[in-house]
Amino acid sequence: MTETSALRAADFWEARYRDGGRLWSGRPNALLVREAGELPPGTALDLGCGEGADAVWLASRGWRVTGVDISRTALERAARHATEAGVEERTAWERHVLGESFPEGSFDLVNVQYLQSPVALDRRRVLRQAADAVTAGGTLLIVMHAGWPSWQSEPPFEARFPTRSDVLDELALPQPQWTVQTLDTVRSASVSPDGVEGHRDDHVWRIRRADG
Template identity: 75%
Template sequence: MTHIHATTQASEFWEARYKDSERVWSGRPNALLVREASHLPPGTALDLGCGEGADAVWLASRGWQVTGVDISSTALERAAAHAAEAGVGGRTAWERHELGTTFPRGSFALVNAQFLQSPVHLDQRGVLRQAAAAVAEGGTLLIVMHAGWPSWQSEPPFEAEFPTLEGTLAELALPEESWCVETMGAVRRESVSPEGVEGYREDNVWRIRRT
């Protein structure tokens, strides 16, 4: 993704985004996380760009021990409150990182990277490679990203390069002898614009297991 403004810092952008409203996201887990991770046995999980915590809380409610990571302190405060309300505060931990600059330590049975796409600078390829490196043996890397603008977006608000299925897999540069691609495909889903215009979005999903 490219910058909205060259001078806009990622931390400033996302903190302002969260402070601008009481809630940014729906509070429900991402549908492709539910589809791809429901069958996985619980263990340790890392949720990158956790936002207000819906994915992490869903995982924790299924028995996972989850570390949620975000650049926004406000988002992390809301995530911790969500976890406490859901009764899973003891199975969640929250860390502030500016991905591409710092990254959480440890290895995890699941690394969840949902929509790590930003209108301000983000080293997406570098972060996804770090995500893969954080997957424990036998563990799973789950990546979901928008494949393009939503159908109702007649004029893109900023210049962006969207990931392709094969392109992202190639950029990860995972050794074939130690990784197995279990899911790789595009999913179209119905969606509604903030103004109420009905349409659809297409997302790409990769579920890759470290053997």
């Protein structure tokens, strides 16, 4: 990512949060709940945390969470959400332009939910940095849209959605140091802004790093 594209990405996401009001429901992503609900609490990194719903949910279950986003407005809302939920002491918030900078440290869980963008994003680099941030015995959880919703007859921009093998190829994780525990495509209900009912498919990768 060049300096110009990084600035464009920052401007795009800041404007989207600042000018559009609250974007998300405040509830954690369902596939995070499904895949991480039984994991023992530890340290977690939430990449592209947005308004903080996933981070707050994890913190409410005893995790110590670092939430990362490109938008200052999103991070301010995330911090307020944590305070309102009474988990501010178990959460920290950092602004990063992923692909240009990355948080320090290692984590028991690295959560990457829908790290997909209509503006520049070096996904391969970010995913590999995410894997590098997983501590021994820890988990890398990735969820991405597999395509447009069924009701989206005219996509708003051109996009290439990754396949399940695409992401594994980009990660290039050495065996047997890593074990794929979940490799799945999940269909869920999706309703358009105009109330048209349909569905959307998401890919899920849950990958565990070996102990020691």
